[in-house]
Amino acid sequence: MMLKPTWKSTLKALLYLLPALLILVTFNIYPIVKSFLMSFYTNYDFFKNIINERGFSNFIELFQDPNFIQALQNTVIFVIGVVPISIILSLAIAILLNSKIKFSGLFRTIYFLPFVTSVVAVAIVWSWIFHSDYGLLNYFLGWFGVDPIDWLTDPTFAMPALIILSIWKGLGFNIIIFLAGLQSVNEQYYLAAKVDGASAWHRFKSVTLPLLSPTMFFVSIISIINAFKVFDEIFALFNGKPGPANSALTVVYYVYQKFYEEWEFGLASAAAFVLFIIVFLFTIIQLIIGRKFVHYQ
Amino acid sequence: MRSALSKSTIYILLAIGAVFMLLPFVWMLSTSLKAPNEVMAMPPVWIPSELNWDNFTEALAVAPFDRYFVNSLIVTVISTIGELVTTILAAYAFSRINFFGKNIIFAVLLGTMMVPGEVLLIPNFVTLSNLGWIDTYQALIVPWTASVFAIFLLRQFFLGVPKELSFAAKVDGCSEFRFLWYVMVPLAKPALITVALLKIINSWNAFLWPLIVTNSQELRTLPVGLSAFTTEAGIKYELLMAASTMVVVPMLILFFIMQKYIIAGVARSGLKG
Structure with missing residues (x-):
């Protein structure tokens, strides 16, 4: 059946591909090119589709905008706040779940629940938990003598609140991936290490971690990239605002503001392009580092 | 350990x-x-x-969550069916037909997976407003009826189906299209269910896109309606929680019934890297 390509087979293939390509070219490939071009449109009039000039002024303006700089900083803080904790917690939970205990299926289900639920809905629930006077979190903290914290209205605590919500939401996904990775590790490596008298910590460090490094590598890429794209959580948690005093303004939120609230299409496209570059660079860095240090079985 | x-x-x-x-x-x-x-x-x-239970009826009286529910259902069902159809056809071409430009087209498609969806937001909005589709069901559905990830996943599955099956079908005089529909698709059922479930979850919970392309209340999906409800309901947390429950429960039920497929799908997406 896999014969040499002919014009006839090409035509047939194109017929099969037509519906998918029509959608993907219009809504995936063309906009990638277009968004790159739009970032160079200055004085762009969207309603009349008039482009007055092309140039780098959007990018210059972007990096002179203190809000954009803050959005970049906040996004980096968010990534640093979420990714390491989430990876450590989910790896630990995955290892516990993998240790041949009863009810591990039930636990897995519970940890995975947030993943299938709407970000908007759970963020609203969390905004109620974070309530400064009647919220559950301050109530629990009160047991330990902590004074009520204005989680959602104090600029110092808005980002921690967002980070807590995001870790809770994303934990299940990472656990599932780690579990899949752990289950593909051959039991005999552990047995061999045990016979050689390796301690539990040693076995973890010298057997589990190296064999799990492809999975770690994948989870880190996905987590970092997803964290760079955070938006829904912020919109719902702070009721359509980027936190008190822009304390939860991130790059995607900045794109949304410029694009949808201020109709600055050129500037918004330039900001989106910066996001793309960041995500792209991280993928490349991780690929290079990954190739050097990742041990494949 | x-x-x-x-x-x-x-x-x-x-x-x-x-x-x-x-x-x-x-x-x-x-x-x-x-x-x-x-x-x-x-x-x-x-x-x-x-x-x-009055909180639920009261929430429904403040905002038309029944309407939002129907909208979410329409958008989710149609875009899932659409994605399955385009995916099956495209995955078949990539796995069973040899044609000019196959590797280039496939590489370009895989490359698009590296671009964050947020980057596509603005040009897609411009395209839709040129088509006059802003604030319509088409805007909520059509851009989401094809997915490179789904095509990739199903292509891998199709590649594992023995070639002898299609030879046998050909000898029996079965057309290629019938072969795809009556042999390949039933064989690929687990993969298709996985693709469909991940799509349903994403589609039901989508927020930024429906927020941007709809203006009127009649076209809001559940997450967008819920977000608007936070201002409409004020600080009545019992109503807010009742509304959130209405948004969350359908996906929880789906998850409890189909969790085997959902977890397997997520695990598989991770193992490939």
């Missing part, structure tokens, strides 16, 4: 984590059934003294 911790320590650690994961859902349900005077009680009331 096995002997480092005793069984009971493992259970205690996992149980503490599980409480942390479940607490928001329990608190949501509990608040959604409380009478207004119990909502802000301190210390918190965990089990409402009386189940106050």
